[in-house]
Amino acid sequence: MSIVVKDLVHTYGAGTPYESLALDKVNMEVADGEFAGLIGHTGSGKSTLVQHLNGILKPDSGQIFIGDVDITAKGVKLTEIRRKIGLLFQYPEYQLFEETVYKDVAFGPLNLGISEEEAEQRVRDALSTVGLDFGKFAERSPFELSGGQKRKAAIAGVIAMKPEVLILDEPTAGLDPKSQADIFDMMARIRAEERIILILISHNMGDVARVCDKVFVMENGRIVLEGPPSEVFSQGELLKSKGLGLPPAAEMIHMMRESGAELPETPLTVDAAVDIIDEYLLKKHDRSLAH
């Protein structure tokens, strides 16, 4: 399955004085099994775009193909689309409502009409995937959890639906480093096991550079740049002009280069940066020996 978005336009509050064009002819393609990253300044339209992908928002014009189904066409079964495409909203902890974490995570799967037994199995799997201990958390009220635990419970609620595409809208915003790492571990695990499409919205350039295969950069409702992270993040000046930046590793190498160090390429991860600096120091050392 793949996702193709064609000339998508969306206006909020059409016909009111508060009208705003949130998506302006967006084109986008994500291939099967790909891990896509979506970055862009605040209010650039990222959340709006992904809410179209499972039919929660209707576009003014344009098309969205999931596999070969055009989900913007009339008469498409949206429940079917929503089963396939799991969308985790920004700040999903505000969607929790059940008496217990168990019931809340089971809400989605039960809406799909599966049996209680299978639902229980899925809740167990989902809770363990996000790193919440079933015995400890299943019977607790979701409102008694900490912010990060709530976030994890909400994520479990989405992955328990076993989507074929998983879209995460800023899943790690406001979490501590350990919880952030947990969520990235979870994404890596899902990816390794299920080979599904993952789409990640994030303001953390380092995360996006590290995990994504392809990056889309949005500005004012348009996609202005796309490609593999190595290409996108080699254009530091352009990204900065769009209110974004470079991953920390790339930023550091960039600064070293500006102060005269002859470094070859732009690394995306801290590990890659370490390698580059190692090599550079070794070369420098050799040269000074030769003198």
Added chain:
Amino acid sequence: MIRDITIGQYYPGESWVHKLDPRLKIIVTLVFIVALFLVKDFVGYIVAVAALGIVIGVSKVPLRFMLRGLKAIFIIIIFTFVLNMFMTGGTEMIRLGPIAITYEGLYRAFFMGLRLVLLIIGSSLLTLTTKPVKLTDGMESLLGPFKAIGLPAHELAMMMTIALRFIPTLLEETDKIMKAQMARGADFESGSVFRRAKNMIPILVPLFVSAFRIAQDLAMAMEARCYRGGEGRTKLHELKFKKRDLAAALLTCLFLALIIQEQNIMAALMPTLASLASNLAGAL
């Protein structure tokens, strides 16, 4: 969908209506509402519709925007209409088994429906053309005299500002929660009434949680900025009664007089009109 509800919304503009003193606008709106209940006949309604039409025209708020507010209470209007149509006695027009529609019923249903529509549009015009802050300033100032008998005018006004301010926020919140639950396969559109009511739980619970959270945050933010009630509080914008306010007040008096005296005026005019008509007929 849910964002279509426009009660308490402000439509930014620079029109004459927007600029009027909010105190006056509140009084005019009250006068208009009272006048609607004084209207007795067809001509009275024409006067009311015309007056409202003129104010809407001057305010430059698109009519479409105002009608949108009606959508939310469409059911109530229909209900009023149907109830009045069937429940009024009089000369029968059509009979369908045990129920009959009378001429009087139809007449009354039409005017009751119209009255409701005018009522809603008239009062939404107030909020559409007045910034919430000004509206509550006006409220506070109008309630001022009652402070003497212990009415907490400032607190009431502040509560109203906050309520008005948070209607759109809560609607937004509802919209967000609905979307999130729909993404989890929740269905709000099909099923029996009972089922549908039950399906609202996934929206209502998070909504209440959000409402309390927002209220708590707001209370803390206000305290952090040293808010401590109305005592000795000054205003950024003092309300001033200007010439245009006087003009509007006079026009309102004229309107009220027209509504009250409309039957007498018509009666006085009738002979003149009749003779004019017969003269005209004679001339032809």
